[in-house]
Amino acid sequence: MDTLYRPATEPSVSGNLHLERYLKVRRYTEALIAPLTPEDMVVQSMPDTSPVKWHLAHITWFFETFILSRLDGYQVFDPAFGYLFNSYYEALGPRQPRAQRGLLTRPSLEAVLEYRRHVDNHMSVFLSSDLSPEVTDLLELGLAHEEQHQELLCMDVLHLLAQSPLKPAYNPRWAQPATGRRGQFVRLDGGLVEIGAGNDGFAFDNERPRHKVWLEPFEIADRLVTNGEWLEFMNDGGYRRADLWLSDGWATVQAQGWDAPLYWQADGNNWQVMSLRGLQPLQPDAPVTHISYYEAAAFATWAGARLPTEAEWELAAVAGALEQAHDTAWQWTNSAYLPYPGFTPGVGAVGEYNGKFMSGQMTLRGGASVTPQGHARPTYRNFFAPDKRWLFSGVRLARDVK
Amino acid sequence: MDTLYRPATEPSVSGNLHLERYLKVRRYTEALIAPLTPEDMVVQSMPDTSPVKWHLAHITWFFETFILSRLDGYQVFDPAFGYLFNSYYEALGPRQPRAQRGLLTRPSLEAVLEYRRHVDNHMSVFLSSDLSPEVTDLLELGLAHEEQHQELLCMDVLHLLAQSPLKPAYNPRWAQPATGRRGQFVRLDGGLVEIGAGNDGFAFDNERPRHKVWLEPFEIADRLVTNGEWLEFMNDGGYRRADLWLSDGWATVQAQGWDAPLYWQADGNNWQVMSLRGLQPLQPDAPVTHISYYEAAAFATWAGARLPTEAEWELAAVAGALEQAHDTAWQWTNSAYLPYPGFTPGVGAVGEYNGKFMSGQMTLRGGASVTPQGHARPTYRNFFAPDKRWLFSGVRLARDVK
Amino acid sequence: MDTLYRPATEPSVSGNLHLERYLKVRRYTEALIAPLTPEDMVVQSMPDTSPVKWHLAHITWFFETFILSRLDGYQVFDPAFGYLFNSYYEALGPRQPRAQRGLLTRPSLEAVLEYRRHVDNHMSVFLSSDLSPEVTDLLELGLAHEEQHQELLCMDVLHLLAQSPLKPAYNPRWAQPATGRRGQFVRLDGGLVEIGAGNDGFAFDNERPRHKVWLEPFEIADRLVTNGEWLEFMNDGGYRRADLWLSDGWATVQAQGWDAPLYWQADGNNWQVMSLRGLQPLQPDAPVTHISYYEAAAFATWAGARLPTEAEWELAAVAGALEQAHDTAWQWTNSAYLPYPGFTPGVGAVGEYNGKFMSGQMTLRGGASVTPQGHARPTYRNFFAPDKRWLFSGVRLARDVK
Amino acid sequence: MDTLYRPATEPSVSGNLHLERYLKVRRYTEALIAPLTPEDMVVQSMPDTSPVKWHLAHITWFFETFILSRLDGYQVFDPAFGYLFNSYYEALGPRQPRAQRGLLTRPSLEAVLEYRRHVDNHMSVFLSSDLSPEVTDLLELGLAHEEQHQELLCMDVLHLLAQSPLKPAYNPRWAQPATGRRGQFVRLDGGLVEIGAGNDGFAFDNERPRHKVWLEPFEIADRLVTNGEWLEFMNDGGYRRADLWLSDGWATVQAQGWDAPLYWQADGNNWQVMSLRGLQPLQPDAPVTHISYYEAAAFATWAGARLPTEAEWELAAVAGALEQAHDTAWQWTNSAYLPYPGFTPGVGAVGEYNGKFMSGQMTLRGGASVTPQGHARPTYRNFFAPDKRWLFSGVRLARDVK
């Protein structure tokens, strides 16, 4: 990693919590790219993914645009970067089309790392000054944003490497998935409960406001569905039985030829799974991952259960009823990603962060093995379209109490 | 109409309410096709629509399949029709692909009308006998189904005729849209309320079970948005301002080149609107129709409001707070079409009627000018994907109480 | 047919050869549609085909546009028809998009037949007058044009009916394909020969000018490849051996899943073939038809032969060396459809008839069972893109003399 | 360049012409990549292009597969490379899909350069031995193949860099296009002439056999059409006048929105052109390049001329009548790329080199500024589909003698 990155001049950061947190997040990004070649970092393996180099620059652009650019006298590193590395903020002007991010062989990785150092240097100076609450909020947002892209980076790297006939490992020493017993249903009473983030502490706008929800009594599994359970579903014709699937899901199964989770690869009578550790034998006792909402819903139907709603999941998580909540795989809920009652998006361009994506997606709750530590919380709302599989997603079951 | 259709031998139906209702529904279908030529009835104008002839046969096949075929000694009219006129029931076997229904020039219209007479004759005899509750439920379902297709038939005919450079009228004497004053917000208190259909009377499975929902206080418009209000939105750059749109909506605007509702056609400085009455001048005081969810949501944002949720709409409708609830245009809600808590689909193939479509669609409430009288009710849940515009859909606004 | 068509008032045509020929061609078109329903005539089964009703109107529009409209005082039957029934003449203005001809449920068939009568009446009067050579040329072109559409109509009807799960016969008494012995190679010497149409008599512009070509000695088959020979190719893995195919052809085989000629349908261990007579058992001794250029070329490679060039075919045809030249199936040549040396297109809109299609297509020679009698000639150049199969096309082999 | 490439141990090559030629060609490839970053070499900018790194490996694989692998005791460098770097040889087994060559971030550039060194070392030893005529032919083929890919590499690099909003120069010192006077027609008599390669010397199989062709007298321009002439075409509505275009060409113009040659970019009232030297002002006196066949044909029609046939071009080139024949831009002919009379493809997998592409493409003659010196010759047949524009193609006019 040293050859790629020379850290910003290190100020004495003792006592400056903002700066410490900033540098810690930024360093983790650079640690993540250490195993990659420049070529790994420029290619875009499908329109949903972004090149690693683009991630590196975009999360830096976020700090530059929303914090540094508002400071007197700050000069942007390169005026072209506003076009190249804006993701989707319409209020900030035109930008490189998403599906063509992989055409950006220039600027080089070296220039992007130089950009990071430039912004880090300026941020380090700035964070040593007194910060207004508004800036603190933007800093927290920028750091949460970079953490989200750290996870995206892992998703995108795995997808890229999985396309290679060579099936190269990203990092052979990446953590193994946790194995363990199968889940059991636990019962919760429901009633008139409150969910969502309160006013204190950092949360995304989509987690607010905290609000009342009525819940009937329900049961929820304390652990995630395992690969072994998924094999039972498959062996029972799970991918061939239309009756188990939502209509759109069944159409997707047929159009895409799905017959197993995304990264499973038949190997004679066994299965191999492509992972950040490379191609490895399937572990029956590990949680199944890289599952679309359609597959999760079909599995639940097959199992005589259903997926939990957002509110059920959050109630159970807060109640401490759930294992594997935040560190294993995101868990599809049966709730569409829609605004909470009374939702108001952030002000200005930042208001585009979440609200405009509130159609066509399902909410996931929890967190995954690639989610940076401390990033998620019980009120956190992740969201993807129901056919996506390249995220680290799994299945937690729920059911009605009869 | 006489030339096309000779009604089934008319039994004395006095006192037989089932038979009277059956024949009334069936006759209305035939009245609807009277203005059409055989050529109008065979063409499929886009994959979402079906040919009128296909509708005529499919709704007949529904009675034959779910009622007559279970009777001792009944012979199906033509064994090939199971393949040709099954819509989406996987449990009933393979079927003509949806997008290729317009290739079915055979059987001829005459044969399809003969099929209707055959089924009507058998149904008339059967309905004169004692009916079990289960059969009564299927009869009600079949009739509600035919009524749904009566509305679809109007939607599909309008879409077909609108594709013609000749812009022919379906029926020049079709009812004019109701005009009137603009809407005003009325306030409702919310609280812990109940929505959904109870156990009595006919309702689709998706309207059940009745269940509790917590609602914050809210305001809802007593009338629908008018063409004149829509023009204000357009004149204010409504179709050109990304900030008003959901991300998927904005992508659709650009990909489809939307700059007005579906059937609007610029005519110098004025607008003409294609309707079942043919091409007619825009009426500013009539409700806007043929609006996608994306457009409805963008308009609401522009207007400083939002769309109501399903529960808000139902509460207000039951409270009698709404004009134009059931007879003007379906009203997009901001609720995704998902199962109610405790939802269980019907048993057997009929279970595919609603449940499997519970992904990717938004719920609409109310009813439209083309909805058969008496078909809808306050608990009724209509649903379409957010980009669809060929339904008779409009906009009712809501907003939070500050 | 009587119910559909009331012929134009019949003048005494004795002695008027132009009028006799005109009425004969026009009547044959109407005879061709006698077995069809109005619904059969409105549907477009793929973008390459046109609805029969459209053909009926278009070939009438051709006479109206290129002959009647130039006469003093002639009123066009309906000004909208110029938009609806222009095929591809850019010089004549915009037109209904080709792929959307099937949306034209109006004008009705009855109106189109009325259009035909109107034009026939005016043409009958006009043809009874003295005709300039220029008009005679246009008349010949219009009649040849209608004959081409008579063949297209047969192609398009077969394609439409073949899409139906009912596999209806167009006409159960349509002529059976001629069976007979397999072909044998005959040798021709080549040398400096002349091909193409001379100045006398009617020919399309693409057949001219007559010009010199040098040919090496070659052999050409005296009959067409049979279904039995094609089965041998298939049984030898013809559709699975990449080495036999052109690169584009192999890509098409894989993308389209071709494993037999277009209208073949496996029936246990046997084959059925959809034809204008309906679905019938394969006849091994009949010529194979509905073959793309890609398939023809692959077969020729498999057979150790090649396809003839245009010039070889024409030389052999003129020499009387060929059976099944004009009445069985069009024969793919290995010549691209390009202008002859010195080619000049017709003047005015008529110049768009042939010349602008001279890219991306291969030439076929001969004529088919659906080609109107007397329509083709040895210099005739038919042309289609190499992946098309809905034409009545077959294979005649050639090879070099070693 | 040194940092990227350490040449193979240099034998004393004096007197070994094969080895000298081999090393010269191989070195030129490496010189071509010197200005590029590893990231530039891995990205595929459209399905038609290949990543530079893929070119580097593929042309090496060609020598390994067709020469080294047949030698006793040779061990392939990496067995996976057969899958990764086979282009289209079906006889050699499955391979990385063409459109997914850009997903190959591994093997790294360094590994590919190591592969080149490995093969160069073995080839150097082998070429120092006595070579059979068959091997000499394969060597010549391999070198001509690498030269073709040197040109492709330039085409693909320009296309990639042109996609970048930064419009980076490949090499600011790359040669300027030659400017000069406009062309003039020269007359040739034609007659019974011979074209094609004779039996002596290297030529591709598609250039053979030499054969007789009859040509009418014709005129051909001695120079290529200039940018200034192209501007006149554009200013005369060239891209907006359907009458000038082939039907497929006009459809392409509309579907692609063409209004200028590929790399032209409007800059106020002027034009900039993207080139290997970066974005530069249009030079009116330089030949127009990056023109599709469709555009070339439309221009010729506009100019009252036509494109030459292959035979006309070759006759004129051999006669010394042409300037800018081989060093400026490939020249579209009006001849389809089809086999010469008596054509026989090479034996074995090498037989797939040319023959299977003989459909759907037009022949170009001459050579371009990016064609390696000495690579082309008067009988050389280049070929591309008529809509392609990323090649260095231009226009030379011809016309009939009246």
Ligand SMILES: [Fe+3]
């Ligand atoms: Fe971002």
Ligand SMILES: [Fe+3]
């Ligand atoms: Fe239905």
Ligand SMILES: [Fe+3]
């Ligand atoms: Fe025509």
Ligand SMILES: [Fe+3]
């Ligand atoms: Fe190659």
